[in-house]
Amino acid sequence: MRDFGYARAGTAEAAAGALAGPGTAVIAGGTELLNWFRLGIAAPDRVVDIGGLDGLRGIAVQHHELRIGALATLNEVGEHPLVIQTAGALASACLQAASAQIRNRATIGGNVLQRTRCPYFRAEEPLPWPCNKRDPGSGCTSLVGRHERQAIFGWTRDCVAVQPSDPAVALAVLDAQADVLGPAGPRAIPMREFHLTQREAAAAGEPMRETRLEPGELITGYRLPVSPSGQAYVKVRERASYEYAIVSAAATVRLDARAAGAREPRAAGAREPRAAGAREQGLITAARIALGSVAQRPWRLTAAEAELPGTPLTREALTPVIERAMADAAPLPQNGFKVTMACNAAVRALLAAGGAS
């Protein structure tokens, strides 16, 4: 790890001011940044520590908004009663991310800025193969090599990587806003637009750009509308814990009033929901769904969201809606299975969010 100059910021403004200078990085938890330093993904001359900015740490509900400071750790967010109560998908996503000891350091601000786990990207310098993210113009080894974990939406021949953050998927489905502070002052970025697919970045003329965060901008926190919807986050991975997602899905579901009543605890001997008609099983009045690890950004299934109101909350009814919304998936030769897996995860997340599983 190359050495660097280090300073502790006394205010967010001072940190943002320093960040605007060349060769400067900001450190909060450091769980991602230190590995970038080791691999040579980043080698800044100066590092600004914002870990002491206690004003960026709080979690509170104000004016029907859940406010989460950027320095809240993943465990603090995941175990906070207000988050569990008003943003259950985010709490679940945080606690399914990383390990208990990483979650005690990693912050919710830094988490969404983690970069892809593509093994060709995460190699130590000197890089033994081409990677456009590490060496622009060199090529994408994953495209011609192994890519079973890579994107099924929005990729280009320059890069097929996915964004691995779990919390980002929940923040996108919950219509969260990121509050950022930069040289031009504060502004808000909707989390469903925060990350860019490779195709979006190429269309904007910056093919390797990954987020809408401008140079010198710092995430200071998030605001989420408090919603009465049921929520769930489903993460599919190769082991039960402490593993990145192959695919994930976050969902919110509101059911009609009759269905909500029908889900009250039943007396012994009462009719099982399984035996009830579709109407009594609940019709969706509103639903939102986002997929994770299928693109370089959380992937909202907006076509399904438009079609779901009036749909019964059953696997049989939901599956064709999700399949239609994913008809434009463009899997690579080795990752066609992710289309099926993402569809199943989306259906599971909707069922869980609606209380049917």
Next chain:
Amino acid sequence: MTLDFARRLEVTLRLNGRDVTTVVSPRTTLLDWLRDDIGLTGAKKGCNEGACGTCTVLVDGRRMNGCLTLVVQCEGRSVTTVEGLAGDDGKLLPVQQAFADHDAFQCGYCTPGQLISAVACIAEGHATGDASVREWMSGNICRCSAYPQITAAVLAAAREPTADDRTAR
């Protein structure tokens, strides 16, 4: 306001109950400092990227990966390593005794991290059952695969009426 970027920093922290002042370059990780500068080699350098958990230490009572923490980030904080768990008289914590009683290790390389993580897991209130312990201990890899014994030891220690921890030191 411009910040002053230092290439050497004095850091004061509490290590296993004793105040320590040290001068480090900013890139020094807590793990390297403990092992190379202080000579506390309990925390191990397994993967050096946060994947294996054998470098786990307590910082202000919370478990963290020593390899993902800079010493300069520990100014004013209290750090506990596996060497700080037993009493000065050598008396083991219940969780240490439980690891011995349940054969919760073979080669022992991951054990310092497992013990620190177990102390935290119990203090956090997550040692409530098999599934919870397996989930909340999943950041500590054991390549000898002593997981059933580790789970049993954590649950046994959590049931001990004297299962206190020393995280406040």
